[in-house]
Amino acid sequence: MKKHPVSLEDIRRAAPVLGGVVYRTPVLENHEANALLGGRLLLKAENFQRTGAFKIRGAYHRISQMSAAERARGAVTYSSGNHALGVARAAQLLGSSAIIVMPSDVPEAKVLAARALGAEIVTFERDHEDSAEIVAAIEAKTGRIEVPPSAHAQVLAGAGTAALELLEDANELDTVLVPCGGGGLTAATAVVMAEASPQTQVFAAEPELFNDTQRSLKAGKRVPNPKGQRTICDAIMTPIPNAVTFPINQALLAGGVTASDAEVREAMRFAFEHFKIVTEPGAVVGLAAILNGQVTIKDRTVATVITGGNIAPKRFAALLEATHDT
Helix, strand or coil, X not given: CCCCCCCHHHHHHHHHHHCCCCCCCCEECCXXXXXXXXXXXXXXXXXXXHHHECCHHHHHHHHHCCCHHHHHHCEEEEXXXXXXXXXXXXXXXXXXXXXXXXXXXXCHHHHXXXXXXXXXXXXXXXXXXXXXXXXXXXHHHHCCEECCCCCCHHHHHHHHHHHHHHHHHHCCCCEEEEECCCCHHHHHHHHHHHHHCCCCEXXXXXXXXXXXXXXXXXXXCCCCCCCCCCCXXXXXXXCCCCCCHHHHHHHHXXXXXXXXXXHHHHHHHHHHHHHCCCCCHHHHHHHHHHHCCCCCCCCCEEEEEECECCCCXXXXXXXXXXXXXX
16 A cells, blocks of 8 residues: 555656656756855756746646546636646647636736746636636536646656656755655655655755745644735645645654745845846745755755746746845
8 A cells, every 4th residue: 555645656657658758868067156155065957847937747647647538628727827838738749638727816917928838827816716626617518637747647747757857866865855735746856855865865945925834834733824914835725735745844854944025036046146047036045045054965965857938028027126125
C-alpha cells in the first residue's frame, strides 16, 4: 500500500509520458553568486518551461491519462495564472478544451495568454467567493473533468518530474526550497528527495503574508490565511493548504521559510543580474529565503526551483526599479 498518493515510481513513470512535450529545463549555477554566498546555489529554471512555468508538467500528465471520452468533455480548473496556461496548452495538444476559473485580480497578461491558448475564462472575487464551489458547479453542469493545480495524484506525478531532473543534474543536494502555493510541487519534490536522496532537506517557501503551509506545519493542522491580504507573489496566493498535499508536506518537509515582498523584489534583481533570467515574483520566494538567511548555504549545496517567468515586461521592470526604494 502506498504511503502517499504519489511515489517516486509514479513520478518516474510520468517522465516518459512528458517526453517530447515538456522541456528538460537547465539547472543554473553562477560562480560569482556562489562566491558571494559562500556555497553552491543551483536554480532549476522552470521559467524556461513550455508556457513559462512548471505547471504544464502536471496538467499534461493528468489530461493525458483521461479516456478519449473524458478528453472530449474537456477540463475545468481553478488557477491564478500559470496552471491556467498549462491546462490550456495541454488541452490544446491533446485535442481537448478547458474552462479556467480565475481570480478577478490576476495580472491581465495571464488572462490574455490563457485565452490565446483557447481557454474559456470565468472570473471570481477571491475574498467573497469560493473557487472550489464554482469549479464544482461547472463540473456538474458540463460534465467536464477537474484538473486541479495540485490536489491530484496524476498532477503531482507530473510536477515531480521537475524535482527528478533537478536531482539527476545536481547529483548531491543538501537543501531544496520550493515556492509553495497549493503545495503540489513542494509535496512532489519532498517525495522525490525522501525516496531518492533522504539526506536532502526540503522546505516550503512562501510570501510572509501567505505562509499558510508554514503556520499549518507548526500547528499540526491546516490553517487558512486571513482574507483581504495581498502580495506581489500573485501566483501563490492560496487560501489554505489543500487536503491532498498537506499530509505529504507535513510528513516529509524540514519546515517552512518566508520572504517579504521587498526581499522577493531583491531576489528577482539578484536572479536577473547574476543569472540573466526573467522571473515572476512568486517564482523566487525560495531564492529570497536563501538570500535573507533563513537556510544555511555556506559550504553547502542549496537549490531552489524558479517556478515561472510569466510577467509583463513593464511589471518586471517596475518591480526591479522598486528595489531602489527599499
